[in-house]
Amino acid sequence: MNKNIKLSISLLALALSYAVSSSAIASDAPAPAASTDKPKAAVTATAATSASGPTDDDMSKALLNKINKGSGDIVIRTGDLPAGNATAPSKPETKPKATKAAAKAAEKDHHDVHWSYVDGPGGPENWGNLSKDNLVCLKGKTQSPININVDRAVKAELTPLEFLYRPSQLAIVDNGHTIQVNYGEGSNLIADGRQYRLVQFHFHKPSEEAINGERTDMVTHLVHQHHDGGLAVVAVLMTTKPPVSSKKYWWGSDEVKENGLIQTLWNNVPLIKGKSEAPGVVIDVNQILPADKSYFTYMGSLTTPPCSENVLWFVMKNPIYVSEEQVKNFDRIYPMNARPLQPKGDRLVKETKAN
Template sequence: MNTYSKLPLSLVAMVLSCMMVSKAIANDAPAAASAKPKAVAASGPSDDDLSKALLNKINKGSGDIVIRTGDLPTGNPPPQAKPETKPEAKPKVAKAPAKPVEKDPIEVVQWTYMDGPGGPENWASLGKENLACMKGKSQSPININVDRAVKAEMAPLEFLYRPSPLSIVDNGYTVLVNYGEGSNVIAEGRQYRLVQFHFHKPSEEAINGDRTDMVAHLVHQHHDGSFLEVSVLMSTKPPASTRRYLWGNDEVKGNSLIQTLWNNVPLVKGKVETPPVVIDVNQLLPADRGYFTYMGSLSTPPCTENVLRYVMKTPIYVSPEQVKNFDRIYPMNARPLQPKGDRLVKESTGN
């Protein structure tokens, strides 16, 4: 008999158990590290089975005491550690977009002719595009001192105006007429197209410190973008040519074009009306075409400079009622006079 058979059964079982544990650790170390301990199924081999298998091996004299799977009694295989299952991820619930925080609306200050935040002294502060209204050096309107104007022989203005369909709007600052294409003025050899004309009360320009009842500004533009503006003064004083009789004076009526415009002023501000009416801007020109000229600007924001300005020396006549009608819409819409500085003002002679 082999000497190993004399070993006590308990010792053999202990050796067998240690060997089995060592092999399990060596072969399954990664899985064992992550697996949770599980209960061994009751159907696996018992300690008695393992001991008998070991003794069998020793009695055969094979020289090793390793127990293989084939040496064990048939039965259910030892339980395997089940891989740890991760809990299923819960679906993410989309969050509703956060509501924007409501802010108080910023009050936009509109420019105006009246004193206040939007008044002429604050036009430049209403936007960077209006900086010329404060920092410009050649702003309009100005006071024209006739004694200081340089008398010069200059070519007369050539007014090449033709009739146009009426397009009129009350834009919130004045009554403005958009004029049809094909009407031009030639000044200093350059041709400018008449774009629109509008009105101010009182006149923005002053002659020797005096302003007339109203003024019409005829705005022209060259194809290079530069502006030319003709100012036609309007007065309720009857022209000097009015004849006087013992029984009274010749009847002086108002300006027919002005009356047509007032008849068609839209009821709603900002709405352009195009009634079936044809107008002729030549009716706004005085018979005497003499003028003053200087370099100025637009007289409303953004106060663009390098505008060639012409002021007709002779006013046209309008009736007091026509002035009152405009006064009912705009009692005052004239910019204050601006510093003349060292600008040159010329007066045409011989026209």
């Protein structure tokens, strides 16, 4: 065997022996007995300690490499050890993305809030924040309802409204915000030469619109749609106050009686919200129109989300009369479902000129 090879093997054996003895001397405490129930945390810590420094195998390889190169010394320096075994800098602990997760959770909770008439997260002041589809509720410039100042309304010779209504099978639903009646096809409104189909009517308590700052007990909104998608809403005010000209006779008085159509509707309100009922009853919406059909008109919006604008409004100047019990019955279902008044801005309000 070649003398150099013999010398190399001898030196290698010597280095290994030295490394093993040095490792044993470096430990002051005796090695703990092996235990099968050693805590996992301790095992992890031991493994981490071993990985932090070079192993005996790494030192042997480095020494053999030196001998083969004939470098002239057998001192093992840090630079001679494999780079992968150098103590790696500790990585900063990765923090959970709590902020992002919390934001997503908050966003989800935000969208889970449904709009309502009660102050709070879903209240009228927050409708525009509940969904991007409702932004116009917050940023719109022609929102409804408004207060109509009679002294500021322009008196004009307006075309009379033509109510071409016919009887319909009753289809009634409590939609969670109001009592709504979906009306059958064939009933129309003619306004300024345009024909609008009556789609549905529903109720608010108190009236959403105000006349000279005063709201009535209730209002019904008759919603019509043109074939081009345009909307026209007729607001019929409802009051329990008797007419000023009411008289008393020996057989009684002409005090306000209950409205027949309203009573039919209340009799057939579904027991379950969201469920539409068709009880086989025929109704005639003409029964909730005032005899005097003069009106105010202005451009506005829907009074519920998404608050779409460019709605042509007709507010009847004269209310219809209902009984206190009929108003109380609605109050038992919806004590208050009216949107706050919105700024009128520079909008023009017209009023039919008195004859």
